[in-house]
Amino acid sequence: MGLTFNPMNTKTAEISFDVEKIRKDFPILQREINGNPLVYFDNAATSQTPQQVIDVIVNYYSNYNANIHRGVHYLSQVATDKYEQARETIRAHFNAAHVHEIILTSGTTHSINLVASGFSTMLEKGDEIIVSALEHHSNIVPWQMLCEKTGAELKVIPMTSLGELSFEEYAKLLSDRTKLVVVNHVSNALGTINPIEKIIKKAHEVGAAVLIDGAQAAPHIKADVQALDVDFYTMSAHKVCGPTGVGMLYGKEEWLTKLPPYQGGGEMIDQVSFEKTTYAGLPHKFEAGTPNICGGIAFGAALDYMNGIGFDQIAAYEEKLLHYATDKLLEIDGVKIIGTSKQKTAVISFNIHGVHPYDMGTIMDKLGIAVRTGHHCAQPIMDYYHVPGTIRASFSFYNTKEEIDLFIKAVNKAKMMLS
Known part of the structure; x- marks a missing residue:
């Protein structure tokens, strides 16, 4: 169970999964924050609501x-x-x-x-x-x-x-x-x-x-x-x-x-x-x-x-987002991903050496990127890793690789400002 899927079904999932069509169901995704397009990566806290609901x-x-x-x-x-x-x-x-x-x-x-x-x-x-x-x-x-x-x-x-x-x-x-x-x-x-x-x-x-x-x-x-x-x-x-x-x-x-x-x-x-x-x-x-x-x-x-979208299709698509974002983040010097289980949903918790998560999240918000920072109501986990908290990016089936690219640019910019 989870975000593992049969590779034989990948092509079918790609054909049937139209993320741009899905995004049109979510009015809030058309918003701008501080003049920037909203990139909503706080889905683990709450998902967005489609017009149908x-x-x-x-x-x-x-x-x-x-x-x-x-x-x-x-x-x-x-x-x-x-x-x-x-x-x-x-x-x-x-x-x-x-x-x-x-x-x-x-x-x-x-x-x-x-x-x-x-x-x-x-x-x-x-x-x-x-x-x-x-x-x-x-x-x-x-x-x-x-x-x-x-x-x-x-x-x-x-x-x-x-x-x-x-x-x-x-x-x-x-x-x-x-x-x-x-x-x-x-x-x-x-x-x-x-x-x-x-x-x-x-x-x-x-x-x-x-x-x-x-x-x-x-x-x-x-x-x-x-x-x-x-x-x-x-x-x-x-x-x-x-x-x-x-x-x-x-x-x-x-x-x-x-x-x-x-x-x-x-x-x-x-x-x-x-x-x-x-x-x-x-x-x-x-x-x-x-x-x-x-x-x-x-x-x-x-x-x-x-x-109606299908959980198999959702899992296959979110798996791609998770791997894409993980690879891009690990290209940034000083990034440490917290929690590297082989079996994961589309969540990345990470820190950047010498940068406080709250400061990173504040600057990213100015750039239109919504992520969660802090202990995520899981203080024992943070205590285990000896960190005050993490930056958490959590993806949903209505997110895109293009949004991840904007997220990576924001991480780099915030890192440059805070280092």
Whole structure:
């Protein structure tokens, strides 16, 4: 899985993939910044939104804005149907066995915290949770809080200088005390694709559940949750050309049935009295209150848009961008790429000797180049490499080699100004 592809299919992908046509779907790509054409290389933070998805958002508020599931009137029924159709689109995309295994949340962080909250009733002192050294803070802090609350112990899978996880050390950490393993599918800071199939299988051998943070994988990899046999999988719509404020938690039916509700309120109940309340079935048990209705509908539209292009085509094209940019960067004296795993998505984290990442990013912004600088909410990774942060360029299927050329020129100019 990931940005590796069959070379036999390369020619077909090139013929069917028209990046200039795709770029016309994204109004923001026509913008100028400080008189320069926008080069948007911050896709790992959030992707841009095509007109097709923008139209869905406008159509919702223009024609059928209403609350869902409760109303008998026409607008409510239309909105409910569209929202549940989007849930089915998400189910099909990830190949979940049941539509009620798809919980719509506000995003990956919400999804992770929902599971962490549920496990607070299942853990006791002496139990263990395993996380990896490659995690985003949102897949570290909730588990630290859970361990503080329950007395469980947090174990960490170490990383190597390539930015990969040590599977040998991971296997040593597993025991009958391991209750949960939480690992990202792709590192947001380095682009490393983790071997989650092997990680999941090994965890199940000791009876542990597995949560995969798929936020960074989702734009590049079409995960099949049944084939992976994963217990929980999380992601956010704004990484896949959708809106912010909406995301997904996939959970196996048996696990979602075990977990208690995360929040109380409307929609997640069956019957309420002052003596006793009973809860609704899945998925509504975890969806208290009025959801981001428009966001959920647009989430489905975004997945339809990306599937219309094709994830194999996206992977093949982004692989070319990654190699092209990597080769060009390494021609610049003083550049050091942080994270050199053979299995990567289209992300490059790098530094230039003697130049602070923030200063580099500030000058590049003046030239119209949008990159991310800092620790990328992954401070343990930066601590491992003994750097304050990196410059991160992250590419998407609507980026071009010509934009990479502009990016390289900006890096050279900023380096000259700062050296």
